[in-house]
Amino acid sequence: MTVLVTGAAGRIGTALQSRLPGFGWEVRWFDRASVPDGIVGDISSSDDLDAAMRGATAVVHLAGLPTEARWEQIREANIDGLVNVFEAARRAGVRRVVYASSIHAVGFQPDTAGLPADSPPRPDTLYGVSKAFGETLGRYYADRYGLRVACLRIGTFEDRPRHVRTLPTWLSPDDCARLVDACLRSDDLSYSIVWGVSANTRCAWNVDSGYALGYRPMDDAETYAGALPAAEDDPTDGLVGGGFTSPGFGIDEVTSRS
Template sequence: MLTLITGAAGHIGTCLHQELPRLGHRLRLMDRVRVEGTGIDQVVGDITDPGALARAMEGVHAVVHLAGDPSTSASFESVLGANIEGTYRVFEAARLAGVERVVFASSNHAAGFTPRQESAPADTPVRPDSLYGVSKAYGEALGRYYADRYGMRVACLRIGSFEPRPPDARALSTWLSPGDMVRLAHACLTAPDLTYALVWGVSANTRGWLDLEPGRALGYHPRDDAEVHAAGLPVLDPADPDHAWLGGRTVES
């Protein structure tokens, strides 16, 4: 079975296309830039181009949709093309090609303006903290629509802080390690009972505040914990916006 990864040259895309084959996944890559290497099945093109997407979807069983502007300070013009139009084009091309399953990279920032709470549910209502967060909430809504209307299996990942190691004190709670990102994608690509799911994309962080149960129900069992990287990072002051809001200091930008 063939899986298409959009945004395959990005940080998460690179991690996934390097590691998922070890778990038995056959991949096709799509990005605006060529992924260097030999023997790579890839389509170079933009996700706002239906023709490029139609080629990319041929024979595909599942899509991991990562492409888009990842910046919390992205302008409306930028999210309009890459995230709003692009995500619609990806879901629609997937439907037209009979793709069974889509894993969509959403973000914690779709609910970033929610006051932080212990074990925040993965289906915390949408409260975006940025136009980027708005675009991710829109992607979740599209996913829900394609699941309900067309029976597509859809998992939306509200990803925390994807980095090789936690870069700051907030990330001690919101970190998603590369290894756990691979485990999460694998679980969503293989869960037999997936219909529509909203899950947090975070590791098993000792200081975590996001409910991991919906992910576990899909077969995602995170193994990494930001705590092992805590030395030298400050403890968050409760008054710090990074502590007060799910999306951290993005609420102030």
């Protein structure tokens, strides 16, 4: 079972490099930046993707822009590049895609207890719009072509939480690998949206969809809570997307900063 991981040189990809093989997967690492024993390629190139997908059974798609940017940049990486990845998977007969979505697909959702992982898109940024697009594209490939697709609404991926605000949304590197492994392994996956968060005491979201795929997170951000400085009141605290919902993440503001 060969798994292709795009975006392998990035923060999440690097964490997976040292963990995913331990779950028994044979992994092919792909990035436009070089990765030890990996393939250098670009998701804007169908040729690169066709070569990389040959013989693979699943794709973990991480490559792209991980934050807000100008629309042209978002579109190139997270829309056009994503379509290329799904199309290459279909052409190559790859039957399973694990897609790195984000909580910013639902950033303007009030942060309420029991919030389901598949709550309707309410993106907080153009980045979040691109992630909602990716989830919808995944739905299309699942329905039309029978691909098994897992969309991970990842919270805050870090070695350890660095701010009180991320205590509910933290995803540890080990849990990230557990989540990807569950999505690669599950016979019950057809199409699913899953929260990409650890077993955080302060996270009250409904994690049933991840549980149904066999995801059993083991880390809890609360372990680090005592060492973090208290957060000041922030008007964006009650929304899933936190600071990304603030006026500073508007289109004009981001354009003027870039």
